[in-house]
Amino acid sequence: MIIDPATSKPPSGAPRRTAATLLDVARAAGVSKASASRALDPASQYVSPELRARVVEAANRLGYQPNASARATTTGTAAVVVVLVSDIRDPYNAEIVHGVIEQANRAGLVATFAGTDSAIDDEIRVVRMMRGLRPHAMILTGARSGSTVSRTSLQEELARYTSDDGRVVIAGDDELPFDTVVVPRRVGAAALVAALFDLGYRSPAMILPEHDSVAAREWEAGVVEGARGLGLRFGYGAAVRAPVSRDGGYEAAKRLLEDRPEEIDVVLAASDTMAIGAMSAMRDAGMTPGVEIGVAGFDDTVGAEDMTPGLTSVDLSLARAGAAAVELALLRPEEERRTVPLEARVVVRGTTPPRPA
Amino acid sequence: MIIDPATSKPPSGAPRRTAATLLDVARAAGVSKASASRALDPASQYVSPELRARVVEAANRLGYQPNASARATTTGTAAVVVVLVSDIRDPYNAEIVHGVIEQANRAGLVATFAGTDSAIDDEIRVVRMMRGLRPHAMILTGARSGSTVSRTSLQEELARYTSDDGRVVIAGDDELPFDTVVVPRRVGAAALVAALFDLGYRSPAMILPEHDSVAAREWEAGVVEGARGLGLRFGYGAAVRAPVSRDGGYEAAKRLLEDRPEEIDVVLAASDTMAIGAMSAMRDAGMTPGVEIGVAGFDDTVGAEDMTPGLTSVDLSLARAGAAAVELALLRPEEERRTVPLEARVVVRGTTPPRPA
């Protein structure tokens, strides 16, 4: 359960011995609050050097740090960017989040996070609650699942926020009418199929995410279009759906191998995690990944290169995604939806050696 | 470079069409600001049900969300907990951070993050800047490296914060005079050595982190003490230092194998990452991990079980660490330093099969 921080009270404790305030600094320096404020603002002109020096000295002596909340209520916006992540432990998300933190800090913004379990209704609640922070922007990562009704509600809640001059950036796999950093899933999937074709693979099978999502659809579209363009076809039963997890990949590969092992020469999984599960399934079936049948994943998350053999995958340059999202959030808002594409790079490793013809 | 958000100005844009305020709600409901405030505070008694109903209705209609900054400047503390992480992509940190987010949300707190590159001087700057948020607590994860002088400065900066009634919690491997969630590194390392002894291993070698840190020392102490207790000794050169990374582990293992492969029957690495590198080095030397020589890691990060063979490791229940840190932060401050221990669990997998005597 999530408690609204704006509604719940902060845990009470001993009476707060308060931190130094601007007034304390002003007094210590023997100037007015207004002057102290200006002296501490590097952008402010019209401050005599001596006054500034005196104030800065006093501030340092007192360990003064301006109260960010007070400043935010004065100025109207907080120097905050909110990031909604489903699960930070997912390396895919961690990579994006890392980029956000770096870039936000560089821009003088504080990055705040909220988990959402990737359930859309959860996300609506979180967006609403985070609006209370009056953040400069909200960045949504990953894909979300939920009914059309829920999607509409989320869109409305976000629109409410943007109508108050907030910025929304979608960093990931979703089609929402806001500025978006586009994860090159479709392009990357097609490029992967092409690379495998060049290596001599002709009979691919797919392990698809069980739940529908934009990410899943994009990947599938990339694979199917890529294959079609090369004259390849998927046989009946050569596409199975499974949960996006190691175990999901394991089970899916098992089914694939049981049903029609002879007609498949390479298994494409929609994520590295599933591909890793698939590799285990092959081993348990007495095969060696890359020998009888090739395997390829997607995302090139940390670890793919440390499998044995190394897992062929597609690097989505996610490290850039987070930074790009912050950059988009910093631009002035525009009428039309803006889009920043990332690059996809196929990384061929041991699980898909050149296939003898 | 990090820009102080308290000093830098928020990026300016179009004039802000402001969000609904309490006054808007009060007017819409035909009551005073004071009454509206009370009606929206679930904890407030002395509000007539009808008045409350009217206010709540108006608030919903206007999509009102209280301004968290204004509330914070009124009450003196923000419902925020700040987390300092070196690198969120490290699964070790991600696990802790995940626990923090979950538990913080449950407690109605917002979690804010700042990266620190694990350099102590960076951390000092960040602590200082984050003090401006007047957060309820600061949680420091991981180990930090830096001079004694720097450590003292960090301690001073943190003390400054606690003297203003802030709470500091160390979630990880460090000895600082604040409430601490203790990562059971020493206990876990000793338990690992004992487990390996039971499996028949008698000649261990160590891959240690290159840089000194509390984490490194604790792990080393656990291994050495555990070994000594069992009458085992480390031969000369059976302990090598390397960067905490896959490549560091690779290089270290390579050296170990070149120098004295015949005297070693198991390699203990201070982290799973290094252990994974070590496994690659063995393979490149024509060996199979677990066959000629065993390998064990530490942390049991995601992925260890998916190696081939599975990597023996020690699970530190880090998922609990983040939650425990938040719980500590919520307790009322006390004079003496409090300590919450986590549990260590040895997980034996394929890289350390029972060794024939």
Add this chain to the structure above:
DNA sequence: CTGAAAGCGCTTACAG
């Protein structure tokens, strides 16, 4: 139970 008023810590026109 309800409202008028003061106050939290800042910033920023507005006068000097």
Add this chain to the structure above:
DNA sequence: CTGAAAGCGCTTACAG
């Protein structure tokens, strides 16, 4: 260049 004053959006005694 400097200061007095108003105002940001809230909460909370203090009177009724």
